[in-house]
Amino acid sequence: MDDLWTGARSELEARVGTHNYVTWLAPLSLRAIDGGSADIACPTRFLSDWVSRHYARPILDALVHQGAEVERLSFTVAAPSPAVDTRPAELRPVDSIPRAVASPMPATAAAAAAAPAPVRAPLRDEEMTAPLDARFTFDNFVVGKPNELAHAAARRVAEGGHVTFNPLFLYGGVGLGKTHLMHAIAYERQTRDPQARILYLSAEQFMYRFVQALRERTVMDFKELFRTVDLLMVDDVQFIAGKDSTQEEFFHTFNALVDQGKQIVISADRAPGEIKDMEERIKSRLSCGLIVDLHPTDYELRLSILQSKTEQFRLTYPGLRLGQGVLEFLAHRITSNVRVLEGALQRLFAFASLMGREIDLDMTQECLTDILRASDRKVTVEEIQRKVAEHYNIRLSDLVGPKRVRTLARPRQIAMYLAKQMTSRSLPEIGRRFGGRDHTTIMHGIRKIEELRTEDRSLAEDIDLLRRSLEA
Numbered sequence: 001m002d003d004l005w006t007g008a009r010s011e012l013e014a015r016v017g018t019h020n021y022v023t024w025l026a027p028l029s030l031r032a033i034d035g036g037s038a039d040i041a042c043p044t045r046f047l048s049d050w051v052s053r054h055y056a057r058p059i060l061d062a063l064v065h066q067g068a069e070v071e072r073l074s075f076t077v078a079a080p081s082p083a084v085d086t087r088p089a090e091l092r093p094v095d096s097i098p099r100a101v102a103s104p105m106p107a108t109a110a111a112a113a114a115a116p117a118p119v120r121a122p123l124r125d126e127e128m129t130a131p132l133d134a135r136f137t138f139d140n141f142v143v144g145k146p147n148e149l150a151h152a153a154a155r156r157v158a159e160g161g162h163v164t165f166n167p168l169f170l171y172g173g174v175g176l177g178k179t180h181l182m183h184a185i186a187y188e189r190q191t192r193d194p195q196a197r198i199l200y201l202s203a204e205q206f207m208y209r210f211v212q213a214l215r216e217r218t219v220m221d222f223k224e225l226f227r228t229v230d231l232l233m234v235d236d237v238q239f240i241a242g243k244d245s246t247q248e249e250f251f252h253t254f255n256a257l258v259d260q261g262k263q264i265v266i267s268a269d270r271a272p273g274e275i276k277d278m279e280e281r282i283k284s285r286l287s288c289g290l291i292v293d294l295h296p297t298d299y300e301l302r303l304s305i306l307q308s309k310t311e312q313f314r315l316t317y318p319g320l321r322l323g324q325g326v327l328e329f330l331a332h333r334i335t336s337n338v339r340v341l342e343g344a345l346q347r348l349f350a351f352a353s354l355m356g357r358e359i360d361l362d363m364t365q366e367c368l369t370d371i372l373r374a375s376d377r378k379v380t381v382e383e384i385q386r387k388v389a390e391h392y393n394i395r396l397s398d399l400v401g402p403k404r405v406r407t408l409a410r411p412r413q414i415a416m417y418l419a420k421q422m423t424s425r426s427l428p429e430i431g432r433r434f435g436g437r438d439h440t441t442i443m444h445g446i447r448k449i450e451e452l453r454t455e456d457r458s459l460a461e462d463i464d465l466l467r468r469s470l471e472a
């Protein structure tokens with residue numbers, strides 16, 4: 001039996017690809033073959049449900065090729081086989097962690113009970129289902145003022161129970177965490193209630209499936225699939241605007257689920273009322289529940305996100321050192337969206353690990369020139385000097401001049417520090433704007449402020465205040 005399964009596994013890996021194999025098939029084992037039926041053990045009901053739909057045919061074929069007299073499969077939820085990678089999730093490559101997957105159909109009785117059951121016909125198009133990203137959980141979602149309401153509403157839906165607002169409509173600009181929250185809801189809800197039938201997909205996939213159902217005359221199956229879920233989650237709903245028959249079907253699906261008291265979660269890049277070419281009746285339906293906006297991130301949230309991502313990256317790049325002020329610098333300079341922020345940090349870690357160097361401000365500027373330039377908010381060194389002089393009530397000419405008294409030297413160093421943090425000017429360029437000072441003087445000034453900031457709270461507050469007013 002062992003040899004048979006080993007042979008079938010290699011064949012399956014070759015057939016479905018290593019990625020799919022590791023994710024879905026490696027955790028399975030063959031329990032028995034009896035009366036033409038092979039009994040496959042799956043560690044979770046979820047996996048069993050998924051595999052029975054998507055991989056029944058390849059498994060059957062592989063067993064037959066290995067010489068087994070098998071006509072059917074049954075699935076049993078049982079402890080993982082020893083072949084499963086049992087290392088903790090953080091030590092396994094992300095792609096190898098079996099991902100929770102939005103169940104495209106009601107959980108089968110076979111999966112629900114630990115008893116063998118017949119196999120369902122696999123879905124024809126695996127691409128149509130939307131796998132959840134294992135990183136997009138509530139634990140990994142950093143909460144701050146701009147997203148606290150969206151987060152709280154998402155948590156509420158994930159808890160299940162009585163439906164208080166339907167639909168939950170999440171909207172916001174690019175890369176602000178809509179998809180992350182949607183996955184987190186699906187993941188959490190599935191964990192709390194493994195029986196729940198959750199369907200998460202993009203509006204584009206909804207349309208694709210619908211068109212496919214029309215073409216293949218399986219619209220009744222399509223309707224049944226969508227109307228028998230407990231939680232429907234549709235991402236980027238603006239996509240179906242202007243697509244008349246898809247909108248129509250979406251409207252009916254929506255109504256059927258609401259009538260049955262089933263929860264719906266929708267995301268879009270704008271509020272329902274602002275989606276162009278969306279039928280009025282749909283807009284009004286979408287507006288019936290709770291509409292929450294993911295606001296653009298503020299400095300504090302960006303910094304917290306960077307800190308949290310840094311902790312995660314440290315697992316991949318142990319021992320890498322991160323210099324002072326780097327995260328603050330990134331949080332100030334990259335304001336476009338979290339995806340870009342995350343990408344910048346990822347690049348920095350990879351670069352520093354290749355070079356075997358500490359991540360400091362110079363490396364950051366060198367390595368991220370393109371990203372920084374794109375999100376440059378165009379604060380000039382001169383503006384910084386003016387603002388600092390005004391704040392400390394000194395003359396601009398004194399700020400850039402040669403006098404070394406402390407009442408001038410400290411604000412001057414603050415201005416140098418802000419110039420480095422807030423512009424993409426090099427040290428020699430900054431030096432030229434400070435009365436032709438040498439770049440080592442500028443570097444010394446910046447280091448001094450970096451040190452003082454950690455010890456002197458009022459100085460740190462002053463700097464934050466200056467920065468905010470320059471950004472405004």
Ligand SMILES: Nc1ncnc2c1ncn2[C@@H]1O[C@H](COP(=O)(O)OP(=O)(O)OP(=O)(O)O)[C@@H](O)[C@H]1O
Pocket residue numbers: 136140141142143147172173174175176177178179180181269305338339342
């Ligand atoms: N508050 C947050 N905490 C942690 N990570 C976040 C947060 N917000 C966004 N991210 C991360 O930023 C990236 C982009 O987020 P996501 O894909 O959810 O954005 P989106 O709003 O769906 O964007 P789009 O409009 O492009 O679909 C993801 O990697 C996500 O994990």
